[in-house]
Amino acid sequence: MKLVIFAYHNIGYICIKELLKQKANIAAIFTHKDSKDENIWFKSVEKLARQKGIPVFTPSSKEIKSKVFFNKLKRLKPDIIFSFYYRYLLPQSILDIPPYGAFNLHGSYLPEYRGRCPVNWVIINGEKSTGVTLHYMEKKADSGDIVAQKRVPISFKDTALTLFRKMEKTAAELIRKTYPKIIEGKIKRIPQDTKKASYYGGRNPEDGKIEWDNSKESIYNLIRAVTHPYPGAFTYLNGEKLYVWKAQISKRKNRLNDLKAGTIVKVFPKRGMLVKTGNGYLLLKEVQLENVKTLKEARLFKKFKKYEGLELK
Incomplete structure (x- = not known):
């Protein structure tokens, strides 16, 4: 044979x-x-x-x-x-x-x-x-x-x-x-x-763009679907590309209805960066600005604490 x-x-x-x-x-x-x-x-x-x-x-x-x-x-x-x-x-x-x-x-x-x-x-x-x-x-x-x-x-x-x-x-x-x-x-x-x-059909790196108006579940699914070793989910902070390699759905109730989806609500010393979505909040655990090392926990807090209140786009 x-x-x-x-x-x-x-x-x-x-x-x-x-x-x-x-x-x-x-x-x-x-x-x-x-x-x-x-x-x-x-x-x-x-x-x-x-x-x-x-x-x-x-x-x-x-x-x-x-x-x-x-x-x-x-x-x-x-x-x-x-x-x-x-x-x-x-x-x-x-x-x-x-x-x-x-x-x-x-x-x-x-x-x-x-x-x-x-x-x-x-x-x-x-x-x-x-x-x-x-x-x-x-x-x-x-x-x-x-x-x-x-x-x-x-x-x-x-x-x-x-x-x-x-x-x-x-x-x-x-x-x-x-x-x-x-x-x-x-x-x-x-x-x-x-x-x-x-x-x-096939997927391109551009398909990893996060739309913050979507539900926290759909954004979470996108992130884990294209994280390493794939090209990654991404957004923009002050015009700079920001990759999101790991996230967690937050159980926090959706009370801040006046905030736009994509707003950085809070950056915690160890837990990550809390971001408003279309139906709640997502905790970003590992992020990376383009051509910079991946940041998490204390390093993420130190870098992004000053951006609380800004909108990811």
């Missing part, structure tokens, strides 16, 4: 390691070149492939669609194709090559949250759970029949990173249990319910 894998990021790395534990015959791995404009906080699929002596390639999106690439892949004669967090859509001609099928592992409980950045979107939307799904690949992204999936709980304190760590473990477990069934021909195909499908 010969495999060809398209993979990137930690989930790609982890799923490949799981397949290697099962003595899978991986003929080739296709991955991405790391971008200089991206914070590369995750493990390298390319390095793993080289360490294991597996041929590895980094084709462009244009090359993927070429006849030359198709012929190259066909000569490899893969029985199965896997895609683990690979960022390019594979043409139908490639998906039709392996006799056992082409499978993608998606970071949500499909058909919910098809598309890009599901780990961030589920937190932004305040979901209580997400999941990991292995499904057949079709021309339309994330729409193929489901082979296996498992729910992953989201706690109110989870950030995108802590949730991603949970999903990594679940992804490895899913591959561990499902790969033997695929090669034995014992999997069942479950069509996705299109009526329950939702789709989300």
Whole structure:
């Protein structure tokens, strides 16, 4: 049984390691070149492939669609194709090559949250759970029949990173249990319910802008969804960009109705900076002015005490 894998990021790395534990015959791995404009906080699929002596390639999106690439892949004669967090859509001609099928592992409980950045979107939307799904690949992204999936709980304190760590473990477990069934021909195909499908697009750093008129819950969710290692939620203080890396919902009653949302109500020596929102207050625990070190507790108090009464915009 010969495999060809398209993979990137930690989930790609982890799923490949799981397949290697099962003595899978991986003929080739296709991955991405790391971008200089991206914070590369995750493990390298390319390095793993080289360490294991597996041929590895980094084709462009244009090359993927070429006849030359198709012929190259066909000569490899893969029985199965896997895609683990690979960022390019594979043409139908490639998906039709392996006799056992082409499978993608998606970071949500499909058909919910098809598309890009599901780990961030589920937190932004305040979901209580997400999941990991292995499904057949079709021309339309994330729409193929489901082979296996498992729910992953989201706690109110989870950030995108802590949730991603949970999903990594679940992804490895899913591959561990499902790969033997695929090669034995014992999997069942479950069509996705299109009526329950939702789709989300990619995110940019600019999407982290805080709108203080929103509820304290939605602002809190945004902050934990894009905190480290992601670009971060941000606001402006006196025209200077201020990142908010950690926050906590305040139980303080919404009594200061005459204050504008975004007003710095109080800066505490240890607790953080209390800010008015659309329906209450948010306590900012860790903040960072652009090109300055992150501040919290006493340092935050010392720097921002003088700004009480000013409005974040």
